[in-house]
Amino acid sequence: MTKEExxxxxxxxxxxxxxxxxxxxxxxxxxxxxxERLIEYDNVPEGFDVSPAIFAQENQAGVEVxxxxxxxxxxxxxxxxxxxxxxxxxxxxxHDHFAVxxxxxxxxxxxxxxxxxLRAGASGKFRSLLLSVSRDPAMIRxxxxxxxxxxxxxxxxxxxxxxxxTLGIGNYSETDVxxxxxxxxxxxxxxxxxxRAAARLGKRPQELILEGVKQGKSAYTFQFRxxxxxxxxxxxxxxxxxxxxxxxxxxxxxxxxxxxxxVKKLWEWFCYMDPDPxxxxxxxxxFLDNGTAVKPVLYAILKSDEFWSxxxxxxxxxxxxxxxxxxxxxxxxGPISLAALQNATNERAALASARGAxxxxxxxxxxxxxxxxxxxxxxxxxxxxxxxxVERIKVADGLFKGPANRHTLALGAIGTKPAATSRQVVDAxxxxxxxxxxxEKYSALVAxxxxxxxxxxxxxxxxAGDVANAxxxxxxxxxxxxxx
Amino acid sequence: xxxxxxxxxxxxxxxIIAIGAAAPPWLASIAKADMLKLSKGGVLDPDNILVVCQLxxxxxxxxxxxxxxxxxxxxxxxxxxxxxxxxxxxxESVGLHPNLGGFEKLFxxxxxxxxxxxxxxxxxxxxxRSMEIWQTANPDMPEQYGWLGKxxxxxxxxxxxxxxxxxxLGRTKSAAFHSKVASVPCFAxxxxxxxxxxxxxxxWFLREIQGMGGGADQAAVRQATTAALDAxxxxxxxxxxxxxxxxxANDAFGQGFRQIAQLIATSLxxxxxxFSGGGFDTHSRQATDHxxxxxxxxxxxxxxxxxxxxxxxxxxVTVMVFSEFGRRVRENGSQGTDHGAAAPMFVVGGKVKGGxxxxxxxxxxxxxxxxxxxxxxxxVYATLLDDWMGAESAKIFGKKFEHVKVF
Numbered sequence: 093m094t095k096e097e098x099x100x101x102x103x104x105x106x107x108x109x110x111x112x113x114x115x116x117x118x119x120x121x122x123x124x125x126x127x128e129r130l131i132e133y134d135n136v137p138e139g140f141d142v143s144p145a146i147f148a149q150e151n152q153a154g155v156e157v158x159x160x161x162x163x164x165x166x167x168x169x170x171x172x173x174x175x176x177x178x179x180x181x182x183x184x185x186x187h188d189h190f191a192v193x194x195x196x197x198x199x200x201x202x203x204x205x206x207x208x209x210l211r212a213g214a215s216g217k218f219r220s221l222l223l224s225v226s227r228d229p230a231m232i233r234x235x236x237x238x239x240x241x242x243x244x245x246x247x248x249x250x251x252x253x254x255x256x257x258t259l260g261i262g263n264y265s266e267t268d269v270x271x272x273x274x275x276x277x278x279x280x281x282x283x284x285x286x287x288r289a290a291a292r293l294g295k296r297p298q299e300l301i302l303e304g305v306k307q308g309k310s311a312y313t314f315q316f317r318x319x320x321x322x323x324x325x326x327x328x329x330x331x332x333x334x335x336x337x338x339x340x341x342x343x344x345x346x347x348x349x350x351x352x353x354x355v356k357k358l359w360e361w362f363c364y365m366d367p368d369p370x371x372x373x374x375x376x377x378x379f380l381d382n383g384t385a386v387k388p389v390l391y392a393i394l395k396s397d398e399f400w401s402x403x404x405x406x407x408x409x410x411x412x413x414x415x416x417x418x419x420x421x422x423x424x425x426g427p428i429s430l431a432a433l434q435n436a437t438n439e440r441a442a443l444a445s446a447r448g449a450x451x452x453x454x455x456x457x458x459x460x461x462x463x464x465x466x467x468x469x470x471x472x473x474x475x476x477x478x479x480x481x482v483e484r485i486k487v488a489d490g491l492f493k494g495p496a497n498r499h500t501l502a503l504g505a506i507g508t509k510p511a512a513t514s515r516q517v518v519d520a521x522x523x524x525x526x527x528x529x530x531x532e533k534y535s536a537l538v539a540x541x542x543x544x545x546x547x548x549x550x551x552x553x554x555x556a557g558d559v560a561n562a563x564x565x566x567x568x569x570x571x572x573x574x575x576x
Numbered sequence: 577x578x579x580x581x582x583x584x585x586x587x588x589x590x591x592i593i594a595i596g597a598a599a600p601p602w603l604a605s606i607a608k609a610d611m612l613k614l615s616k617g618g619v620l621d622p623d624n625i626l627v628v629c630q631l632x633x634x635x636x637x638x639x640x641x642x643x644x645x646x647x648x649x650x651x652x653x654x655x656x657x658x659x660x661x662x663x664x665x666x667x668e669s670v671g672l673h674p675n676l677g678g679f680e681k682l683f684x685x686x687x688x689x690x691x692x693x694x695x696x697x698x699x700x701x702x703x704x705r706s707m708e709i710w711q712t713a714n715p716d717m718p719e720q721y722g723w724l725g726k727x728x729x730x731x732x733x734x735x736x737x738x739x740x741x742x743x744x745l746g747r748t749k750s751a752a753f754h755s756k757v758a759s760v761p762c763f764a765x766x767x768x769x770x771x772x773x774x775x776x777x778x779x780w781f782l783r784e785i786q787g788m789g790g791g792a793d794q795a796a797v798r799q800a801t802t803a804a805l806d807a808x809x810x811x812x813x814x815x816x817x818x819x820x821x822x823x824x825a826n827d828a829f830g831q832g833f834r835q836i837a838q839l840i841a842t843s844l845x846x847x848x849x850x851f852s853g854g855g856f857d858t859h860s861r862q863a864t865d866h867x868x869x870x871x872x873x874x875x876x877x878x879x880x881x882x883x884x885x886x887x888x889x890x891x892x893v894t895v896m897v898f899s900e901f902g903r904r905v906r907e908n909g910s911q912g913t914d915h916g917a918a919a920p921m922f923v924v925g926g927k928v929k930g931g932x933x934x935x936x937x938x939x940x941x942x943x944x945x946x947x948x949x950x951x952x953x954x955x956v957y958a959t960l961l962d963d964w965m966g967a968e969s970a971k972i973f974g975k976k977f978e979h980v981k982v983f
Contacts, residue, residue: 236860236910244909248859251701251915261702266944407793455764457747465633465857467704470748476797478761478804479747482768485782536784543777565778569801570785571794 093400095119099126100526101405102394104576105362106130107177109418110526131215131390133176140173142166142430144204145306146439156302160200161447164460167207168446171417172426182214182386183207184413185361187460190225190257191468192234194461199233201301201311203461206230208310218354218384219345226253226341229281229312235466238280242322245273250340252466258344260353264329271326276337278321284313345384351376355389362393363404365472371398406528409472410576412456415484416449418576422525423491423501425449452490455483476574484574488564498557505560506550514541517550521563529572540566619927619983620966627836627849627895628724630750631873633857634703636866637902637919637947638937640676641690645669648939652906656862656913666690669936675867678874679922682881686930687890688922689982691956693934695918695949699901703857703915706900711751713954713973723957724848725755726972727965732758739806742848745835750850759799761807766835769815773808814842822883828853829869829876837883840893847965856899860910873897877924890926894964897922898953904945917946921956923982927964933980955980 093101099118103110107130118126129136147162171180187210194203209228213221225231226249232238235249250273254264284304285297293300301311326335329343344350355375359367374396375389382388393399410418420426425445433442450460457480463469492498505524511517518537522529529537541550544562549555567573639656643649644663663671664680670692672679682688696715700706709715713723721729728742744750744762753760763769773779783805786798818841824830832851839846853873858866877895884890902919918937937947958969958977970976 236912239860239908239910241909246859246908246910246912247914255702261700261705266701409793455747465703465854473793473796474748476800477747477749478800478807479764479768481797481801482763482771482804485772530787533785533787536781539777539784540781543781562781566781566785569782571787571790571797571801574797575793 093405095123097405098123098400101400102126102130103177104406104414104418104526105399105408106181106390106394108171108174108181108421109414109576111422111424112524113424127391127394130178131387133179133215136176138179139175140170140430142169142433143306145302147443148302149440155296155299157298158200158204158302158305160194160198160203160461161450162443163194163200163204163207164450165443165446167460168417168449169426169429169443171413172420172446172449173430174426179211179214183211185358186210186214186221186225188463188468188471189357190231191463191466192228192230193463193465197230197233199230199312201305202230202233204305205310205312207461215386215390218350218379218386219342222253222257222345223338223341225257226276226337227279227314229314232279232281232314237276240273240277240279241320242274242277245270245277245322247273249273249276253340253344256467258350258353259347260349263347263349268328271328272340274322274324274326275328275335275340278317278319279337280315280317280320281312282315284310346380348376348380351379351384354384355379358386358389359393360471362390363399364408367398371396406572406575408576409475410574411469411471411475412453412458412480413460414576415456415574416452416487419487419491419525420445420449423505425501448490452483452487455486456480481569485565485569488561488568492557492561492564498561499553499555502550502556502560503553506556511547511550514538514546514550517541517547517559518563521560522567525564525567525573527567527573529567529570533570533572537563537566618963620963621892622966623847623892624964624966625840625847625849625889625893626960626965627851627893628752629832629873629877629895629897630850630852631856631869631897631899632703632707632852632854633899634706634901634903634915635856635899635919636858636862636913637899637916638905639862639866640673640870641666641670641692641920642673643669643937643939644671646936646939648905652939653913654907655911656907666932670932672874673867673870675871676874678871678876678878680874681878682924683930687881687926687928688924688930689928689933689980690931691921691923691933691951691980691982693918693937693947693950694898694921694953694956695901695947696952696954697949699917699943699946699949701901701915701917701946703900708751710898710900710953712754713957720754721756722750722752722754723961723972724752724850725758725760727961727967728753728758728760728848729755730967730971738845739803740810740843740846742850743807743839743843743846744850745832746850746852750852752850759803761803763804763807766815766838769808769811771808772805773812779805779809810845811839811843815839816842818842820883821886822879824879825872825875827868827872827876829872830879833876833880837880837887840884840889841887858903858912859908859914860912862907862912881924881926884926892926894923894925894928894960896956896960897924898956902947905939905942905947906945917943918949919947921953923956923960928982933982951980952977956982959983 100110144166148156148158151157174180192206206228209224213224236246237249240246247269251269255261285300287297290297290300305311323334352372356372375392378388378392429442429445507520515538518541540562544559545555550559642658642663644660650657662674665671711722712719742760746762747764749762818838824834836849855869884893898921901916903913903916908914934951954973955977959979961967961969963983
């Protein structure tokens with residue numbers, strides 16, 4: 093691989109795709125500089141300081157509320173605009189791992205808190221993240237822990253924390269589940285608001301909560317209810333004592349089976365499915381030696397030969413985020429939306445691209461903040477079905493059929509160098525979206541370009557969108573373009 | 577020549593056998609097997625259709641088919657038990673949830689068989705593993721292919737190239753359809769069927785770009801896209817030709833069964849349909865969510881069978897309803913129920929012999945708080961595969977299972 097190819101591979105896997113602008117920027121940094129800038133993202137200005145609260149709208153009662161679709165769109169806008177792509181990619185990883193769905197939580201601000209919890213702990217120690225997610229109000233509500241009380245345990249969280257978040261099936265007993273449920277009794281949550289202060293100010297508590305969110309506060313907080321907690325002795329995984337939920341989280345976080353599961357999942361997220369057991373063993377050691385920290389595992393992955401191997405490069409099935417948001421970023425739709433936000437009087441207009449992308453991803457099988465169940469989404473080849481391929485093809489229509497600026501967008505993609513032939517138009521359109529196809533596939537793409545008017549149409553501010561639409565429909569249907 | 581195994585082909589091949597001429601060996605063998613079963617007076621017919629309806633999350637069997645005469649049921653469920661007076665009684669010991677009027681109607685018409693206490697050895701209480709067990713029909717170890725996928729692979733082996741032999745309504749394909757060679761299209765909605773075909777050039781580009789080569793991972797993409805295009809090409813002219821004369825509710829089950837009916841009415845080559853409804857993981861607030869889901873399911877199925885009757889298809893369709901497990905007998909502290917084990921399965925159709933199969937659930941004799949299984953779910957699958965679809969279940973499961981008396 094050339095230097096550029098190696099950097100593009102890094103951006104496809106650790107970032108949200110390789111756009112022209114990013115390739116230019118990171119190539120100057122070199123490979124080591126790129127790795128450091130991607131992973132040590134805390135040192136990088138994010139380039140996104142939009143509060144989700146500005147997308148709140150008045151409801152029928154005249155109270156400002158933030159709705160779930162706007163929380164999702166705000167996150168998408170962040171993914172489209174961020175200069176810290178790994179931060180969002182890891183947040184998404186943990187959203188899938190600690191899968192909580194708004195379908196049951198049904199509180200937009202609680203989902204926002206949950207996303208912030210994931211983002212804050214995304215590259216730190218798993219041990220801290222497990223505890224903070226377990227105490228996160230959205231998780232408590234999602235797996236019913238606020239009703240898990242002394243004498244009447246609810247096993248939902250205790251089971252899933254072992255089965256899906258840490259040890260994995262087969263590494264605990266049904267008794268462990270029942271005993272752990274007792275340890276988590278009394279874990280609940282409350283709104284982060286002083287109700288008396290609200291009454292004094294003559295405001296509804298929810299208005300004060302939203303004001304707090306605008307200032308960066310959480311909307312809800314964890315609450316321990318000692319009277320609902322079962323203080324008795326529990327036997328969990330060969331430990332015996334009057335444990336609380338914190339103890340259980342600790343036992344689970346540092347367990348060797350947990351290490352194996354987490355590093356395997358990280359490997360599958362950044363590289364490919366079903367890694368060699370030796371790879372898992374090596375990474376587990378790194379994970380445990382570093383007190384369950386995620387960053388050292390990432391560095392170890394990038395140092396492995398396998399990451400740079402033929403088995404890895406351009407062989408991972410794109411998730412709907414990889415497929416959709418990468419193209420949106422490559423076409424520059426993030427900065428366009430942010431510019432609209434600065435100029436627009438109507439904030440919602442700035443969310444148009446993000447909401448369009450959200451709908452496309454939902455139809456491809458990934459509705460952000462609504463994972464299908466507590467196991468998260470199914471990755472790899474599971475993204476590909478007849479239904480989702482139809483939707484991937486239609487992404488081209490979504491970009492270039494409807495929107496008013498579709499010709500401008502297409503002219504931007506086709507480039508400033510005038511293309512003389514359909515082949516050159518196709519080459520330009522493929523380069524923008526980092527597509528690489530074998531020579532024999534070009535005849536269909538060139539024919540599609542011709543069918544929409546060819547090179548002459550591609551230069552026209554009234555037809556360029558149709559050309560991009562025709563070519564991208566075919567590209568988006570190609571087997572090659574489904575991999576990153 | 578088309579190798580779709582349609583009724584016409586089937587009749588042709590039967591005729592060939594009858595006059596003793598040399599039929600292609602694969603055709604002869606299946607036709608012969610089918611003829612044998614037909615001559616035994618079974619319900620087998622080459623036009624038979626199987627609809628599989630999956631209830632995801634673990635349906636609470638005890639609040640679906642309620643053992644209302646058992647005091648343990650009431651003692652175990654202080655907030656969730658359905659009072660005896662509201663139960664739609666089926667016999668002196670069990671009855672249906674009051675929201676299952678649709679099921680009661682089907683039961684009274686003799687078209688609903690309820691198989692009680694269905695499960696498998698060493699019940700797994702994980703949603704994901706248990707659903708996988710049901711979809712691959714293998715409780716012993718993880719398996720690459722699904723039970724319907726294996727059935728479809730056999731159909732390909734004997735010559736079928738029918739692109740719409742099986743179809744799933746959903747964005748992703750169930751593991752039940754995972755197959756070695758057969759390709760099964762899935763659509764989130766039937767409205768998608770018209771989306772890529774119609775313009776010959778545009779369709780050609782999409783087919784041409786699929787190409788060849790690129791290894792197994794690219795082949796999977798090619799198969800999915802081609803399956804979509806082939807199914808669209810097959811269905812796009814007929815799919816709109818059906819005007820439903822019944823009205824379905826607007827919930828997931830209503831809209832699911834509405835579209836299943838539309839497919840059955842317009843796609844004469846489709847024999848296996850799959851559809852999932854979720855929301856059954858009722859750890860809390862079960863009293864609000866579960867009755868609503870049951871109403872959706874019962875009404876949709878009953879309306880669907882009404883529509884099948886109007887189409888003259890009720891004797892050609894069998895619907896099987898299952899969930900990955902039932903729920904714990906004793907309710908939890910959240911007015912909900914945790915993961916359990918055995919639960920009832922439902923088989924509905926014009927040729928189905930309605931009634932209750934198996935004993936009333938035994939609430940005294942539990943396995944860690946859950947119902948013990950009495951009937952292996954593969955017995956129900958085997959019955960449907962062998963007696964309804966003309967397959968050889970022993971080959972698909974690697975062993976022979978008893979049949980349950982649903983036909």
